[in-house]
Amino acid sequence: DQQVKQNSPSLSVQEGRISILNCDYTNSMFDYFLWYKKYPAEGPTFLISISSIKDKNEDGRFTVFLNKSAKHLSLHIVPSQPGDSAVYFCAASGGSSNTGKLIFGQGTTLQVKP
Amino acid sequence: ETGVTQSPTHLIKTRGQQVTLRCSSQSGHNTVSWYQQALGQGPQFIFQYYREEENGRGNFPPRFSGLQFPNYSSELNVNALELDDSALYLCASSLGKLAGGIYEQYFGPGTRLTVT
Numbered sequence: 001d002q003q004v005k006q007n008s009p010s011l012s013v014q015e016g017r018i019s020i021l022n023c024d025y026t027n028s029m030f031d032y033f034l035w036y037k038k039y040p041a042e043g044p045t046f047l048i049s050i051s052s053i054k055d056k057n058e059d060g061r062f063t064v065f066l067n068k069s070a071k072h073l074s075l076h077i078v079p080s081q082p083g084d085s086a087v088y089f090c091a092a093s094g095g096s097s098n099t100g101k102l103i104f105g106q107g108t109t110l111q112v113k114p
Numbered sequence: 115e116t117g118v119t120q121s122p123t124h125l126i127k128t129r130g131q132q133v134t135l136r137c138s139s140q141s142g143h144n145t146v147s148w149y150q151q152a153l154g155q156g157p158q159f160i161f162q163y164y165r166e167e168e169n170g171r172g173n174f175p176p177r178f179s180g181l182q183f184p185n186y187s188s189e190l191n192v193n194a195l196e197l198d199d200s201a202l203y204l205c206a207s208s209l210g211k212l213a214g215g216i217y218e219q220y221f222g223p224g225t226r227l228t229v230t
Contacts, residue, residue, distance in 0.1 A: 004156075034218065043118070043204055043221030044157070089156050100145065100208060101170050102219060104156030 003027045004092050006105035014113055019077040021108050023090035026071065031094030034102065035064060035075045038087045048075070052094070080112045116141050118207050118222035126228045127195050135190045135225045137205030145169070145209065146188040147219055148180060151202040163188055192227075200229045 005024045013019045021035075031052040036044035050057040050064045050073070057064050063076045077084055087109050091102040119138045127133050139146050145164045149157035159172035163182035177193040186207070192199055203226075206219035 006156075036221075041223070043120075043206075043223045046218055046220060049218060091156075100147070100219070101159045101162060101172065102147070102149075102157070102206075103159065104149075106154070106156050 002106075003030075004090060004103050004105040006088075006090060006108045008108050009106070010109040010111070012111045012113065013080050015082055016079045019075075019080045019084065019110055019112065021075040021077075021088050021090075021110065023073050023075075023105050024071060025073075025092050027092070027103075028071070029094060030092040030103075032092070033064070033066060033073050034091045034093070035062075036089045036091060036104075037084075038089065038107070044089060047088075077110075080110075082112050082114050085110055085112050118205060118220055120203075120205050120222040120225050122225060123223070124226045124228075126230065129195055129197060129229055131195050132191065132193045133195060133227060135192075135203050135205075135227070137188045137190070137207075137222060139186045139188065139205075139207030140220050143207035143209055143220070144186050145207060146182055146186065147206045147208070148188070148190045149204040149206065150174075151204055151224070153201075157204055160190070195229045197229050200227060202226050 034049040035047040038044045048059050048062045066073045087107045089107045091104045121136045147162040148160040151157040161171040162169045166182045179191045182188045202224045204224045206221045208219040
C-alpha cells in the first residue's frame with residue numbers, strides 16, 4: 001500500500017524554465033511534508049518542507065504547494081539550473097505515532113538541459 | 115558542524131551471515147532513524163532511536179535490530195542475511211521531540227550492502 005506516490009518517474013526541462021514535480025498521498029493524518037534531493041552516491045539532502053496548516057512555502061528558487069483537499073503537493077523550481085538534475089523524493093510524516101517516521105514516494109528523476 | 119557519517123561505504127556479505135552498519139549523527143542531534151532503499155524505490159523506514167530507546171519501527175522482521183549509544187551514534191544489525199536485503203542503508207539524524215524538530219531529518223551517504 002503506497003501511501004505516498006510520485007507518478008512521474010522522470011522529467012526533463014530546459015535550463016531557465018520551471019520544473020514542477022508532483023506528489024500524491026492517501027493518508028489524511030499526515031501533517032508534515034518534505035522534499036529531498038538525491039545525487040548518485042550521496043544521501044538525500046533536505047530541500048524544503050511544509051506543514052499541513054499552510055498551503056505554500058517558499059525558499060529561494062524552491063516553492064512547495066499543498067492542496068489538502070486533493071491530497072496533493074508539488075515542488076516548483078524556478079528558474080531550473082543544470083545543477084538541479086537529481087532524483088527528487090517527496091516524504092510525509094505525522095499521524096498518531098508521532099515518531100517522525102518519514103514515508104517516501106518512489107522518486108522523480110529531474111534532468112535540466114543546458 | 116559535522117554532518118551525518120556512515121561506515122562502511124560498501125559491503126559484500128553471503129546469505130545467512132550477519133552485518134553491522136554504523137552511523138554518527140549530526141552534532142546536536144539526539145534522534146537517529148534508519149532506512150532501507152532498494153534500487154529504483156524511495157527509502158523505507160526501518161526504525162528510529164531517541165535517547166537510546168527504540169521510538170517506532172517499520173514493517174521489518176526482528177532480524178533487523180539496532181542500538182543507539184550515549185553519544186547518539188547508532189548501529190543497525192541484520193542477522194541471517196537474505197538476498198533481498200541487498201540495498202542502500204541510510205541513516206538520518208534529527209533533533210528530538212522536545213525541540214519540535216523530529217520531522218526534518220538529515221541523511222548520511224549510506225552503506226551499499228550486497229548479499230550474494
